[in-house]
Structures are given as C-alpha cells and as structure tokens.
Amino acid sequence: xxxxxxxxxxxxxxxxAALAARPxxxxxxxxxxxIGDDAAVWLNxxxxxxxxxxxxxxxxxxxxxxxxxxxxxxxxxxxIAVNVSDIAAMGGEPEFALVTLGLPGSAEVExxxxxxxxVAEACEAYGVVVAGGDVVRAESMFITVGLSGxxxxxxxxxxxxxxxxxAQAGDAxxxxxxxxxxxxxxxxxQDGLAESESTRALITRQRRPRARLAAGSAALAARxxxxxxxxxxxxxxxxxxxxxxxxxxxxxSEELPIDPALADVFEPEQALQFAAAGGExxxxxxxxxxxxxxxxxRQADMPVTIIGEMVDVARAGVRLLDGAGREIEVPDAxxxxxxxxx
Amino acid sequence: xxxxxxxxxxxxxxxxAALAARPxxxxxxxxxxxIGDDAAVWLNxxxxxxxxxxxxxxxxxxxxxxxxxxxxxxxxxxxIAVNVSDIAAMGGEPEFALVTLGLPGSAEVExxxxxxxxVAEACEAYGVVVAGGDVVRAESMFITVGLSGxxxxxxxxxxxxxxxxxAQAGDAxxxxxxxxxxxxxxxxxQDGLAESESTRALITRQRRPRARLAAGSAALAARxxxxxxxxxxxxxxxxxxxxxxxxxxxxxSEELPIDPALADVFEPEQALQFAAAGGExxxxxxxxxxxxxxxxxRQADMPVTIIGEMVDVARAGVRLLDGAGREIEVPDAxxxxxxxxx
Numbered sequence: 001x002x003x004x005x006x007x008x009x010x011x012x013x014x015x016x017a018a019l020a021a022r023p024x025x026x027x028x029x030x031x032x033x034x035i036g037d038d039a040a041v042w043l044n045x046x047x048x049x050x051x052x053x054x055x056x057x058x059x060x061x062x063x064x065x066x067x068x069x070x071x072x073x074x075x076x077x078x079x080i081a082v083n084v085s086d087i088a089a090m091g092g093e094p095e096f097a098l099v100t101l102g103l104p105g106s107a108e109v110e111x112x113x114x115x116x117x118x119v120a121e122a123c124e125a126y127g128v129v130v131a132g133g134d135v136v137r138a139e140s141m142f143i144t145v146g147l148s149g150x151x152x153x154x155x156x157x158x159x160x161x162x163x164x165x166x167a168q169a170g171d172a173x174x175x176x177x178x179x180x181x182x183x184x185x186x187x188x189x190q191d192g193l194a195e196s197e198s199t200r201a202l203i204t205r206q207r208r209p210r211a212r213l214a215a216g217s218a219a220l221a222a223r224x225x226x227x228x229x230x231x232x233x234x235x236x237x238x239x240x241x242x243x244x245x246x247x248x249x250x251x252x253s254e255e256l257p258i259d260p261a262l263a264d265v266f267e268p269e270q271a272l273q274f275a276a277a278g279g280e281x282x283x284x285x286x287x288x289x290x291x292x293x294x295x296x297x298r299q300a301d302m303p304v305t306i307i308g309e310m311v312d313v314a315r316a317g318v319r320l321l322d323g324a325g326r327e328i329e330v331p332d333a334x335x336x337x338x339x340x341x342x
Numbered sequence: 343x344x345x346x347x348x349x350x351x352x353x354x355x356x357x358x359a360a361l362a363a364r365p366x367x368x369x370x371x372x373x374x375x376x377i378g379d380d381a382a383v384w385l386n387x388x389x390x391x392x393x394x395x396x397x398x399x400x401x402x403x404x405x406x407x408x409x410x411x412x413x414x415x416x417x418x419x420x421x422i423a424v425n426v427s428d429i430a431a432m433g434g435e436p437e438f439a440l441v442t443l444g445l446p447g448s449a450e451v452e453x454x455x456x457x458x459x460x461v462a463e464a465c466e467a468y469g470v471v472v473a474g475g476d477v478v479r480a481e482s483m484f485i486t487v488g489l490s491g492x493x494x495x496x497x498x499x500x501x502x503x504x505x506x507x508x509a510q511a512g513d514a515x516x517x518x519x520x521x522x523x524x525x526x527x528x529x530x531x532q533d534g535l536a537e538s539e540s541t542r543a544l545i546t547r548q549r550r551p552r553a554r555l556a557a558g559s560a561a562l563a564a565r566x567x568x569x570x571x572x573x574x575x576x577x578x579x580x581x582x583x584x585x586x587x588x589x590x591x592x593x594x595s596e597e598l599p600i601d602p603a604l605a606d607v608f609e610p611e612q613a614l615q616f617a618a619a620g621g622e623x624x625x626x627x628x629x630x631x632x633x634x635x636x637x638x639x640r641q642a643d644m645p646v647t648i649i650g651e652m653v654d655v656a657r658a659g660v661r662l663l664d665g666a667g668r669e670i671e672v673p674d675a676x677x678x679x680x681x682x683x684x
Contacts, residue, residue, distance in 0.1 A: 001450070001451045001452070002447065002448055002449065002450060002451065003445055003447060003448075003449045003450075003451055003454065004447030004448065005451075006451055008477055011451065011454065011477055012477055014451065014454075014455075015454065015455075015458050015477075018455060018458050018459070018462070019458065019461070019462055019465075019472050022462050022465075022466065024466070024469075024471065025462045025465045025466060025470075025471065025472060026471065026473075027471065028471045030437075031438070031471055031473055034471075034472075034473055034474065035472065035473070035474050035475070036474075037474075039474065040438065040440065040473035040474040042437075042438055042473060044386045044390050044391075044392070044394075045390060045391040045392060046391070047389040047390060047391055048386050048387060048389060048390040048391070049386075049387040049388070049389055049390070050386070050387060052386075052394070052490075054438065054440060054473065054474065054488070054490065055440070055474065056440040056442050056474070056475060056476050056486075056488055057476055058442055058444065058476055058478045058486070060444060060478055060479065060480045062481065063478065063479045063480065064478075095372075095384075096373070096382065096384055096396065098382065098396060098397070098398040098488055100398050100400055100486055102400065102402060102484065103345055105344065105345055105346030106345075106346065107344065107345045108343070108344060108345075109343045109344070109345055109347075109348055109356065110343070112345065112353065112356075112357065113356075113357075113360060116357050116360050116361065117360070120360070120361055120364050120367045123361075123364075123366075123367045124364065124366070124367060127366075128367075129366065129367065129368065129370045129373055130361050130367060130368050130376075130377065131368075131373055131376055131382035131384060131396065132376065132377050132378075132379075132381065132382040132396065132398070133377070133398060134398050134399055134400055134486075135350055135353055135354055135357075136400045136402055136405065136406075136484075137402065137405045138402045138405065138482065138484060139404065139481060139482050140480065140481050140482070142444065142478075142480060142484070144398075144400070144442055144476075144486045146396070146398055146440055146488030148394075148396065
C-alpha cells in the first residue's frame with residue numbers, strides 16, 4: 001500500500017500504534033501529552049516550576065511554498081510562526097528553537113541570509129531563542145523547526161494545557177480572529193489576481209501568519225481546557241477535536257467570522273469554502289462552557305466568535321449548517337499532506 | 343555565492359553570526375550552550391533538578407543513505423542513534439524525541455513500518471520516548487529527529503556537560519573504541535566487496551552505529567569537561583575542538599585504534615585514512631589531564647585510547663604525525679555536507 005492511499009492522518013495513526021505497541025517507546029510517567037496533539041508535554045522532575053511543551057513542523061519547497069514565488073524572509077518567518085502556533089494552541093509559551101535546513105548545493109547564500117532574517121524577525125516577535133540546528137544537503141529545500149516552550153503547572157503539579165481530547169458535550173465552539181484569508185491569499189497568488197488592498201491583506205495572511213499566543217494563555221486563564229490551531233482547515237481541525245474527544249460538532253455557517261477582505265475579491269460561496277476548509281489561518285479554536293468563552297472574550301486581545309457547539313454523537317464528525325438548518329457540503333475539506341500526492 | 347562554495351561549516355558560521363547580531367535571538371540568560379556544540383543546553387528554572395540538552399540531526403535519502411541499498415529498519419535505528427550520540431558527546435542522558443518524516447506519496451507503507459521498527463529498537467536501546475513528530479510530503483525521503491535529554495547540575499546549579507571549547511593546552515586527546523570501521527563498511531558496500539565476517543562487521547558499524555552514552559557519563563564523573571562525537575571524521579571533529587578552544591592538536595598515527603576488521607579487507611594506508619578521516623564511527627573524543635583520562639579508562643565500559651595532545655598554538659589545526667615525527671597528509675579529511683555538492 002502506498003502512503004498516498006493511506007493519507008497523512010492514517011499514516012500517523014498507524015506509526016503511532018506501532019510505537020505504542022512497544023512498552024516505553026511512546027509513553028513514560030513524565031510524558032503528559034504524547035503523539036496526537038498540537039505539541040507534546042512532559043514534566044521536568046518534582047521541583048521544576050514548569051513543564052516542557054515541544055513541537056516540530058516542516059515547510060518543504062514545492063509543497064508548502066513555491067521558492068521562486070515566495071520571498072525567502074517570509075519562508076523563514078512562517079517556519080517559526082507555525083511552530084509557535086502549535087505552542088499557542090496548547091496555551092504555552094515558546095522558548096528555544098532548533099532549525100534544520102535542507103539545501104541543494106546550488107542554493108544562493110544571499111537567499112539564506114534573507115531566510116534567516118525572517119527567522120530572526122519571527123523569533124523577536126515571539127520571544128524565541130535559536131539554540132542550535134543542522135544543515136544538510138537535500139535535492140529540494142526544506143526547513144524544519146523543533147520548538148520547545150513551557151507550560152505552567154496547576155497546584156497538583158500537572159501541566160495546565162489546552163488539549164484536543166478535552167471537549168465536553170454541550171461546549172460552545174469558538175474561534176479567534178477571522179477565517180479563510182490565508183486560503184484566499186494563496187488563490188490570489190495562484191490565479192495572479194489584480195493587486196488591491198484586499199489581495200495584499202490576504203497574501204500577507206498567507207505568507208506571514210500570526211500565532212495567537214495571548215489568546216491561548218487567556219483561554220487557560222478563563223478555565224478553558226480544549227484547544228487546537230487551525231492549520232489544516234476549520235472542519236478538519238475541529239474533526240481532530242471530535243475524534244480525540246469522541247464527540248461530534250455542529251457549526252452554523254452564518255456565524256463563521258469570514259475574513260472581510262475576501263468579500264472584495266471572491267463570491268460569498270467561495271469565501272465560505274475558504275473559511276471552512278482553507279487552512280493556514282493559524283487562528284485558535286476552543287471549546288468550553290458559555291461562561292468560560294464569555295470570560296475569554298472579555299480577556300482576549302482579539303475578537304472571539306462562537307460558531308457552534310459540541311454534541312454527544314461520537315464519530316458524527318463536524319456538520320456545517322446553513323441559516324435554514326440544512327447541511328452544507330464542503331468540497332476538499334482540509335489539507336492532507338500525503339493523500340493523492342504523486 | 344553558492345552554498346557549495348561556502349561549505350557546511352562556513353554557512354553555519356555565517357547564519358549563526360547573523361542571528362547573534364540581533365540581541366536575544368541566539369542567546370538568553372537560560373541558554374548555557376547555544377549554536378556550535380554537539381547539542382544545546384538550557385536551564386529549566388531555579389528549582390529544577392536538571393538542565394535540558396537538545397539536538398537535531400537529519401538523514402536524507404541519496405545523501406546519507408541509499409534507499410534501495412539500505413534496510414529501512416537500519417535507517418530508523420541510525421536516525422535515533424546519531425542524535426543520541428550528540429547527547430552522549432555532552433555527557434547527558436537522552437529522554438524525548440520528535441520524529442519528522444519527509445516522504446513522496448509513492449512510498450510504501452510497509453517500508454515505513456520497517457523504518458519505525460528500527461526507530462523503536464533504538465529507542466528501547468537508549469531509553470528514548472517518542473513524544474511526537476510530523477509527516478510531510480517531500481520529493482526525496484528524509485528523517486529528522488529532534489532529541490532532548492537531561493544534564494546534571496553542579497552544586498552551583500550550572501549544567502555539568504562536555505563542551506568543545508573546554509580543551510586546555512597540554513590535555514591528552516583520547517577516543518573510545520576503534521575508528522574507521524564505518525567508513526570501511528561504506529566502501530565495502532560501494533565496491534560490492536565479497537562478504538566475510540570482517541565486511542559484515544564493518545557494514546554493521548556503518549548501518550547500526552552505537553552511541554557511547556556510558557562513556558560520556560563516565561568522562562564527566564572523571565572530571566573531564568571537553569568532548570565531541572566523531573561523526574564527520576576524527577581530524578575534522580578534533581578540528582572543531584581546536585577552533586572552539588583556540589588551540590592546536592598533535593596526533594600520533596601509530597596510536598590510533600584502527601578498527602581490527604579493516605586489516606582483513608584494506609591496505610594499512612587505506613585503513614589509516616578511514617580511521618583519521620572516515621566519519622560516522624560515533625565514538626567519543628575527549629581531552630583532559632592524564633589523571634582524568636586514566637580515571638576514565640578505569641571506569642569506562644569500553645577501551646579508551648590516548649592518541650595525542652592539545653598544544654598551545656591557535657589556528658594550527660590538527661597535525662597527524664607518523665612514527666618518525668613526519669606529518670601525514672590525509673586527503674578528503676572529513677565530511678562536508680554542502681561543499682562541492684551539485
């Protein structure tokens with residue numbers, strides 16, 4: 001069987017199961033969150049003031065970005081920002097990064113200077129320190145960041161984090177900011193749409209995503225315990241929460257905070273498609289009681305919108321309903337790295 | 343300028359300097375060892391019982407191994423073992439790994455099962471727990487491991503580690519085990535040499551390197567403070583110690599512990615070349631006082647051989663002398679990922 005048949009998530013499940021079958025290879029007393037969440041969480045011994053959160057994410061040329069069409073500094077920024085987003089999705093604080101570059105020998109040193117200026121800019125923006133890394137030769141360029149950070153501990157010494165498996169039936173589903181902009185930006189680039197204030201804004205969302213660190217911390221402070229970042233698309237990422245929590249979810253399309261810049265450039269149906277399935281917005285999604293979400297809305301430094309609720313129907317997945325309560329079918333609901341590739 | 347002109351180490355220096363030029367991007371109060379050693383080391387706050395050591399290393403198909411010629415389980419083993427070796431070279435203990443796979447969609451799932459059985463075997467051997475990872479599409483396959491571990495603290499709360507920049511003039515230079523076997527194994531594979539007990543032993547050294555964890559800890563216990571692992575070749579890796587410590591080194595070729603299996607297959611001159619410059623043996627190199635090395639020799643679980651000494655001549659690099667005191671020129675002294683590539 002080819003990995004393109006199994007898909008990214010099927011493959012990860014299979015490999016995780018193979019490791020889990022061997023005692024101690026994918027679990028330990030100190031590992032609080034292992035494979036399957038935005039980041040791993042482990043304890044640093046009995047007297048430590050905080051736990052460690054760690055994640056890794058890779059951008060590959062020709063897959064995640066087109067080298068000739070993307071400023072290298074934007075690639076550097078994004079490589080850091082998408083990892084910071086994973087830490088934000090756990091409610092943690094990023095600290096130290098290891099940066100691996102895969103490069104053909106023909107790469108230009110000046111381009112790497114530019115790449116690293118983007119890495120440095122993002123590190124400054126998010127308080128990340130580059131502690132090391134690796135440079136290897138590779139046919140096509142890639143950049144892998146391993147990022148570790150800290151999670152606060154509760155009074156019993158357990159890590160205070162946002163998890164995918166912590167949703168409860170009846171929880172409201174809320175998202176930060178607005179959705180669909182990054183996918184709209186990608187389409188604007190692909191189709192060579194005329195430059196305007198709106199297309200520029202969308203392209204910036206695509207190339208310079210912002211990690212919602214403050215919103216993640218504010219959610220924990222509001223006693224919210226379930227969160228994920230929207231990297232693969234709203235429906236797909238909420239689907240991860242549903243599977244991990246053994247619940248379903250119902251969303252109302254009229255409540256989705258669609259990126260306002262989309263309206264100037266795309267039809268409403270297309271804008272909804274981007275918002276529901278586009279991916280790469282790196283907003284955070286939370287589930288929690290109405291009071292907790294209201295508290296988050298008061299404390300957060302950005303808009304938070306309730307878009308639906310969790311329902312007690314395991315394996316029902318995510319349903320998106322229109323104003324009349326009819327289910328909307330969304331084609332291409334989310335990004336799978338491997339399915340159908342090559 | 344192309345990166346192939348600058349080379350791996352020139353490029354790392356340039357990128358590290360660019361980051362260091364921005365305050366706080368490559369340094370922090372908590373970062374005890376940053377870019378430029380086998381692994382980074384940072385503190386976990388005032389009451390923590392240990393510091394964190396973190397490293398990352400990548401294997402790329404077609405560069406570090408040939409997919410069709412290498413059992414996938416060996417690739418998985420090696421991806422973990424080479425990272426554990428970096429932790430061993432600091433005298434630390436490995437703990438948690440993040441594993442990133444880059445894959446074409448056409449990869450076979452069964453091959454990945456095999457790869458992960460090698461990953462799991464190595465994790466069991468070294469007490470490593472896989473805490474998470476990432477799977478991405480890539481034209482050619484690669485595997486990146488980010489590995490974190492622990493370093494003990496001294497009575498003042500400083501991390502007890504082996505560093506490249508801690509050599510002193512007059513120190514003896516010592517290595518664990520024997521050298522050149524991995525390079526001999528690679529040559530045996532490349533040239534299709536007849537199978538024998540010796541070629542099998544050499545090929546095993548190439549494909550299933552062992553990280554010298556116990557020797558690293560024993561060195562710290564013997565009050566040795568300078569160490570590195572021999573991944574790129576003895577002369578090159580000792581050259582890193584020389585540069586970091588602003589010293590030179592003199593080695594005696596007759597003292598090098600050449601892998602005994604080489605003698606059955608290669609001429610003595612070729613065997614010396616492998617031992618001095620071959621790389622991938624993943625033995626540890628230490629420098630320290632004679633008493634400390636003698637103490638290590640008593641405590642270590644494997645042979646430790648003194649091969650030369652550190653001399654007070656900055657920028658002199660490493661000189662390899664024969665029995666008559668004449669300098670031996672070693673061609674291709676060590677592995678550079680980028681220089682001359684493509």
